[in-house]
Amino acid sequence: MSAAHTSTDPTTAHAEHDHSHDPHGEHAKYPFLAHHFDSPAQQFDSGKFGMWLFLATEVLFFGGLFVAYAVLRMLHPEVFAYASHYLDTILGGINTLVLIASSFTMAMAVRFAQTNKRIPLIICLLLTLAGAMGFMVIKYFEYTHKIHENLIMGPGFYRPVDAQEATIAMTDPGEPAPVLKLDSSLGAPAVTPAAASQNIIGIPLPAMDRTAVVSPLAGPSGVVDLAGTPPAERSQYAEEALREVPTADTPHLLDPKLPVNTHQFFAIYYCMTGLHGIHVIVGIGVISWLVWGAFKGRYNSNYYTPVDLVGLYWHVVDLVWIFLFPLFYLIH
Amino acid sequence: MTTSSPTANAQSTDNYLTFTRGIKSWMFTLDHKRIGVMYLVSVLASFFVGGLFALIVRTKLLTPGEVSWIDADQYNQAFTLHGAIMVFLVIIPSIPGALGNFVLPIMLGAKDVAFPRLNLFSYYLWVTGAFLSVYALLAGGFDTGWTFYTPYSTTTETAGVIPVVMGVFVLGFSSIFTGLNFVVTIHKLRPPGMTWFRMPLLLWALYATALIQVLATPVLGITLLLLIIERAFGIGIFDPDMGGDPVLFQHFFWFYSHPAVYIMILPGMGIISEIIAVHSHRQIFGYKYVAFSSIAIAIFSFLVWGHHMFTSGQSELMNVVFSFITFSVAIPSAIKVFNWLATLYKGAIVLNTAMLYGLAFMFLFTIGGLTGLPLGTLNVDIHLHDTYFVVAHFHYVMMGSALIAMVGGIHHWWPKMFGVMFSEFWGRIGCTLVFVGFNVTFFTQFMLGSQGMPRRYYMYQPEFQTYHVISTMGAYVMALGFFVTAAYLLHSLFFGKKAPANPWGGRSLEWQCTSPPPHDNFSTTPSVGNPYDFSDVRWNEAEQGYEIDPNAVPSKDTH
Numbered sequence: 001m002s003a004a005h006t007s008t009d010p011t012t013a014h015a016e017h018d019h020s021h022d023p024h025g026e027h028a029k030y031p032f033l034a035h036h037f038d039s040p041a042q043q044f045d046s047g048k049f050g051m052w053l054f055l056a057t058e059v060l061f062f063g064g065l066f067v068a069y070a071v072l073r074m075l076h077p078e079v080f081a082y083a084s085h086y087l088d089t090i091l092g093g094i095n096t097l098v099l100i101a102s103s104f105t106m107a108m109a110v111r112f113a114q115t116n117k118r119i120p121l122i123i124c125l126l127l128t129l130a131g132a133m134g135f136m137v138i139k140y141f142e143y144t145h146k147i148h149e150n151l152i153m154g155p156g157f158y159r160p161v162d163a164q165e166a167t168i169a170m171t172d173p174g175e176p177a178p179v180l181k182l183d184s185s186l187g188a189p190a191v192t193p194a195a196a197s198q199n200i201i202g203i204p205l206p207a208m209d210r211t212a213v214v215s216p217l218a219g220p221s222g223v224v225d226l227a228g229t230p231p232a233e234r235s236q237y238a239e240e241a242l243r244e245v246p247t248a249d250t251p252h253l254l255d256p257k258l259p260v261n262t263h264q265f266f267a268i269y270y271c272m273t274g275l276h277g278i279h280v281i282v283g284i285g286v287i288s289w290l291v292w293g294a295f296k297g298r299y300n301s302n303y304y305t306p307v308d309l310v311g312l313y314w315h316v317v318d319l320v321w322i323f324l325f326p327l328f329y330l331i332h
Numbered sequence: 333m334t335t336s337s338p339t340a341n342a343q344s345t346d347n348y349l350t351f352t353r354g355i356k357s358w359m360f361t362l363d364h365k366r367i368g369v370m371y372l373v374s375v376l377a378s379f380f381v382g383g384l385f386a387l388i389v390r391t392k393l394l395t396p397g398e399v400s401w402i403d404a405d406q407y408n409q410a411f412t413l414h415g416a417i418m419v420f421l422v423i424i425p426s427i428p429g430a431l432g433n434f435v436l437p438i439m440l441g442a443k444d445v446a447f448p449r450l451n452l453f454s455y456y457l458w459v460t461g462a463f464l465s466v467y468a469l470l471a472g473g474f475d476t477g478w479t480f481y482t483p484y485s486t487t488t489e490t491a492g493v494i495p496v497v498m499g500v501f502v503l504g505f506s507s508i509f510t511g512l513n514f515v516v517t518i519h520k521l522r523p524p525g526m527t528w529f530r531m532p533l534l535l536w537a538l539y540a541t542a543l544i545q546v547l548a549t550p551v552l553g554i555t556l557l558l559l560i561i562e563r564a565f566g567i568g569i570f571d572p573d574m575g576g577d578p579v580l581f582q583h584f585f586w587f588y589s590h591p592a593v594y595i596m597i598l599p600g601m602g603i604i605s606e607i608i609a610v611h612s613h614r615q616i617f618g619y620k621y622v623a624f625s626s627i628a629i630a631i632f633s634f635l636v637w638g639h640h641m642f643t644s645g646q647s648e649l650m651n652v653v654f655s656f657i658t659f660s661v662a663i664p665s666a667i668k669v670f671n672w673l674a675t676l677y678k679g680a681i682v683l684n685t686a687m688l689y690g691l692a693f694m695f696l697f698t699i700g701g702l703t704g705l706p707l708g709t710l711n712v713d714i715h716l717h718d719t720y721f722v723v724a725h726f727h728y729v730m731m732g733s734a735l736i737a738m739v740g741g742i743h744h745w746w747p748k749m750f751g752v753m754f755s756e757f758w759g760r761i762g763c764t765l766v767f768v769g770f771n772v773t774f775f776t777q778f779m780l781g782s783q784g785m786p787r788r789y790y791m792y793q794p795e796f797q798t799y800h801v802i803s804t805m806g807a808y809v810m811a812l813g814f815f816v817t818a819a820y821l822l823h824s825l826f827f828g829k830k831a832p833a834n835p836w837g838g839r840s841l842e843w844q845c846t847s848p849p850p851h852d853n854f855s856t857t858p859s860v861g862n863p864y865d866f867s868d869v870r871w872n873e874a875e876q877g878y879e880i881d882p883n884a885v886p887s888k889d890t891h
Contacts, residue, residue, distance in 0.1 A: 035852075036444035036521070046446045046520040053512045057550040064554030064584060068569060071580055154565040155574075261575030267567035271558065 032303045044305050051309040055316045058279075062320055065272050069327065072268055076261050083265035084331035086151055086252070088142060092329040095138050096321065102131025103318040109290075110311045113304035118297060121307070125291045128314065132284045139277055146266075151252065153270045157263040160253055269328055276324060279317050286310050347751065351851040362448035365849060367455050368434030369749065372742070374458065375426045376818075379735075382417035385410050387811060390773075390804040396792050404790040408475035409490070411788055415478030416496060420503050421462055423734055424592060427599035428510050428545070429458065431741045432538050434749060436514060438842040438853050439532055441523040441860060446516040450509050457506035464499030468492035477788060479589070480556075482570035482581040486563045494560055501556045504549045507595070511545025514538055525860035532840040532863040533609075533622050537602025540626035544591045544598070544633060552588035555581070579644050586637035594633040596730055598626055600737030601668055604693050607744050608672045610838045611687035612679025615864045618671040625664035632661040642713045651710055658708035665701055669694065684836065685759030689740025692767045693733055700728030703778065718788075721781025724774045732770055739766075739817065746821065747835045751848040752828030758820035765813025772806025832877020837869045844880065 027033050030040050037043040073080045109124035146152065150161050252258055290310055293299060299307055348365045358366055388410045392402050402410070433451065437444050445451050468474060472491030476484055485493055518531070518539045559581070561567055568574025570581045609616040616622065638646060638654035672694060681687065703725040706712045716722060747753055776799045781787075785796045792800070834843040840863040845854050859880065868881045 034448075036442065036446075036448065042520060046516050049519060050447060050450075050512055050516045053515060053546055057508055057512075057546055060547060060550040061554050064551050064558075067584075068558065068580070071577065072569065075577070076575060153561075153567040155568075263568060264575050267569055271561060271567075275557075 030302065040302065047305050047309060048312075051312050055312060058316055058320075062272075062275070065268070065275065066323070069268050069272065072264050076259070076264055078259045079262050079265050080331055082257070082259050083262050083269075084328060086146070086149075087269075087329050089329050091138055091142055092325055095135050096325045098131050098134050098138070099318045099321050102128045102135075103315050105131065106287075106311045106314045110304065110307050113294070113299045113307040114301055116301050118294060118299075121299065122291060122294045125287055125294060125307075129284060129287050129291065132280055132287065135280055136277065136284070139273070149252070151266055153263065153267040155263070157266060158253065161251060272324055273328070276317070276320055279320070283310075283314055283317055286313070346850055347846065347848040348851050349750075349848055360452075362444070362452060363851065364433050364437050364444050364448065364451060365749075367451050368430055368432075370455055371425065371429035371433060371458070372431075374455075374462070375422055375430055378417055378421040378462065379426075382414055382422055383811065383814070385414035385417065387807060389414060390807040392790070393792075393800045394804050396794050396797050396800075398791065405475060407790040408477075408788070409473045412475050412477055413469070413473075416465065416474075416500070418730075419478055419592075420500050421458075421465065423596045423730055424507060425458055425503070425510070427603065427734070427738050427741065428507075428514065428538060428541060428595075429455070431603065431738070431745060432514065432599060433510075435745060435842055436517065436535060436538055437521070438845065438849060439535060439840050440518065440521060441526050441841050441854075441858060442517065442521040443852055445513045446521055447513050451513055454506045454509040454513070457502050457509070461499040461501075461503035461506060464502060465496050468494075468496035468499060471495055479585060480559060480581075481585075482559070482562070482578040483572075485559060486570060494563055497556045497560055501553055501560075504553045504556070507545050508549045511542035511549070514542035515546060518542075523860065529620065529623070530860060530862065533605035533616060533619065533626075534599075534602035536623040536626050537598045537605070540630040541595050541598045541602075543627075544595050544630050548588045548591035548595075548634065551584065552592070555584040555588065558584070579641070579646070582641050582644055583637070586640045587634075590637040590640065591630075591633040593726075593730070594629055596734045598629060600693070600734040600741075601626070601665075603737045603741040603744070604672060604690050605668075606838075606840070607686050607690040607740055608675050609864050610744070610836050610866075611684055611690065612676050612681045613837060613866045613869075614675055614679035615862075615866070616671065617674035618667075619864065622668055622671050625667045628664040629661065632657065632664070636661055639708050639713075642710060643717050655708055655710050659705065662701060662705065665697075669698060669701075682836075683760075684743075685754075685756055685763055686740050686744035686836070688760060688763045688767075689736050689743060692763065693736050693740065696728055696732030696736060696767075696770070699775075700725060700733055703728065715784075716781060718786055719781035720777040720785045720787055723787050724777035724781060727774045727777070732774070736766075736770075742821075744836065745842070746824070747831030748842055748847050748849070750825055750828075751831050751846075752824045753831050753835065754824035754828055755820050758816060762813050762817035762820065765816060766810055767813075769806045769808070769810030769813055773803050773810055774806070776803045776806070832872075832875045834869075834878040834880075837866060837871075837878035839863050839866055839869055839880065843878070 022028055026039055027035065033040055033043060037046070105124045105127040109121050109128060112118075112121035112124060148161075150157060150159055252262070287310060290299075290307055293306065348363055351363075358370065361367060388402070389407070392399060392407055392410075398404075433445070469492060474488070474490045474492040474496050476488055476490075476493060480493075480497065518535060522528075522531075558569065562570050566574075569576040570578050572578060605616060605622060636654055636658045638650055639658045642651055642655075703721070707716055707722060707725055743754070743759065780796055780799045780803070783796070785792055785799075831847040833846050835847070836843075839861075841854075841858045841860070842849075844858040869878050870881055871877075872879045
């Protein structure tokens with residue numbers, strides 16, 4: 001049967017096309033051309049379009065977390081203002097520069113693939129890989145430091161780092177420190193067995209008091225917008241939370257200015273930077289695959305699609321970090 | 333397929349089923365047709381399991397009080413499993429995965445989807461999600477309802493919550509990749525002559541569905557991830573005792589799950605467009621309106637999620653806005669219904685089984701859609717929320733419409749997929765049993781709900797018992813209808829008459845290749861024209877099927 005063309009139809013450029021053979025010799029000429037595509041251009045366009053769609057899903061995936069961030073920050077602005085001081089801006093800044101540089105080397109890699117420069121391509125891919133790994137190394141140090149300080153997500157945030165901190169926190173008579181009132185059913189053992197033997201009997205751990213900042217202005221979650229509350233109505237702790245700046249060395253539980261619900265900051269921090277880190281690790285894997293392919297001479301000016309598409313992915317990973325950095329590290 | 337019918341001119345040529353043999357040729361296939369068949373078998377098996385759980389629920393509800401054979405906690409697990417299996421393993425993947433995968437490339441005139449390996453990967457993601465769900469069952473089950481609302485889902489002791497949520501997460505990616513594949517295929521793999529407005533309406537519907545799959549499902553992904561983290565680590569973003577907000581989960585969940593219901597219905601509507609046009613041998617009325625209404629539904633579907641949360645404490649302003657937009661999302665659906673009715677008018681209607689399912693759809697979707705309106709009305713919803721009225725409404729649209737359309741589509745393309753004809757006599761019986769059973773089951777539930785029977789309840793007030801008994805009887809009739817359907821379809825695979833290329837007189841491209849299609853879809857270039865111009869289609873007595881007149885002038889375009 002012949003293809004039915006209307007005379008005014010501009011799209012019917014081709015003549016009859018027998019699907020089971022290779023009429024224009026495209027498939028023989030381009031070994032990378034898949035059987036269901038008619039031309040390398042169609043294959044490349046489809047791949048690129050598919051990658052952009054996938055990146056749209058990634059944006060929506062992270063978007064959910066950005067919405068959660070926005071909701072939590074709107075509900076607890078004082079928490080975000082306070083807790084961001086526990087993040088090392090310098091390390092975060094270095095990470096930002098590292099990722100931006102790696103995006104640049106990735107773009108150069110695409111260019112070199114397009115222009116058949118195999119050695120520069122491999123070098124740029126390796127530099128990108130180095131940047132990605134460097135990012136993860138810095139991240140490793142940031143995370144391990146925080147975990148050591150119990151700046152973690154979940155109720156473990158309120159677990160004293162050691163017996164001494166627990167002792168000071170619970171036996172200091174002058175400081176009720178409401179944030180330490182925990183419901184022991186949250187599952188965090190308060191002291192080490194060794195400390196228990198030092199006659200620190202049963203840290204009582206009453207129920208977590210989220211109404212510690214007591215005010216008729218408390219919203220449905222029981223927390224007050226400290227900044228928006230008139231000074232006369234703020235609790236004594238709120239004033240100090242707004243004024244003084246904690247350092248990373250201060251055991252956070254001993255800080256009377258610690259706002260209630262500070263754990264929420266670290267929850268969203270770990271979720272967002274953790275998910276981003278997972279994407280960086282995936283990127284490391286995929287770029288390594290590219291290095292291998294480049295080494296074997298698979299990419300040239302006819303076929304550089306994988307380099308191009310991985311490049312797009314890497315740019316989006318970088319872009320997500322560029323949003324994360326100010327939102328967590330630059331709040332003040 | 334090996335019956336020796338004297339009318340079969342075609343020698344037993346290679347087709348996609350016989351092209352290669354052996355289990356590995358199926359497990360590692362890249363052929364969209366085989367992937368579609370694998371999806372079909374998997375989805376129908378899941379439907380059977382989900383249906384069993386439904387029968388457990390309905391059987392318990394014969395009596396209002398406690399029964400010895402199932403307690404309240406087990407009952408909660410039963411309806412949760414019914415819902416989760418049906419929503420995530422059956423309805424969402426079924427039409428795109430099973431029928432869409434098979435038909436779309438052929439209907440488009442392409443050799444395959446844009447990314448065949450991704451297609452196979454999507455299928456294996458589905459299988460992984462199914463395995464995780466089974467594992468969840470064995471690990472202790474889950475009783476949260478398919479909606480996994482916090483704080484119950486983060487605190488319930490049933491240990492299967494995290495595995496099943498992981499399973500749904502994986503299923504979400506199966507859906508995303510299928511949608512991505514379809515969008516790229518429709519944009520980039522259309523052959524010369526196949527302009528957007530020469531595409532059959534099923535392709536418009538699958539395209540709109542694919543857009544929703546790609547844009548909405550990632551939000552479900554992150555929601556489920558947050559749920560797992562909350563449950564495993566107690567971070568507290570959904571826990572009011574820790575400064576979080578449980579309604580935040582509902583916003584996140586419904587932001588996906590409302591568009592998800594349009595993922596369920598839009599492909600079904602596409603199938604109905606095909607069935608109605610072909611089996612009444614009539615140009616579809618208002619082609620462009622039907623095509624654009626699919627896109628409009630896809631866009632609007634993102635704006636109405638709050639109508640699941642009218643009683644959750646959100647502000648009056650949000651309630652009003654969501655209610656208003658909910659009313660407007662009914663408009664594109666109504667446009668389609670009117671266009672289908674106009675297509676039927678003065679058509680040469682043949683009451684094949686597929687057409688019977690199509691007509692059933694029209695009736696059931698009208699009821700389902702119209703009953704969405706009282707639910708979208710703020711003051712009425714206060715009374716109807718979380719009652720059986722909601723249950724009846726969504727079963728009319730999800731089962732009575734989407735699933736019925738799927739079954740109709742299976743019948744419509746069965747000869748094409750397997751090269752055999754099924755028994756029309758038993759087909760009509762099966763359809764009648766399903767239709768009658770369905771209405772008896774679910775129409776009574778509208779009455780139950782409006783009189784105050786809450787949903788998901790193990791025990792109920794004795795005054796509701798009569799309705800419940802009637803509803804359960806209907807469920808058994810419906811189950812019988814599905815068994816009959818399965819029986820004659822399976823029978824046809826072994827003993828069915830050989831099918832011609834075009835048994836129903838369709839004009840779209842899939843009817844121009846043999847039944848079953850060859851491995852690479854077309855052995856000769858098909859003619860692309862208006863897919864609903866049936867004037868060139870005529871009966872070929874020798875073949876016992878229709879053919880397109882090769883001497884006809886090129887058909888005029890759709891208007």
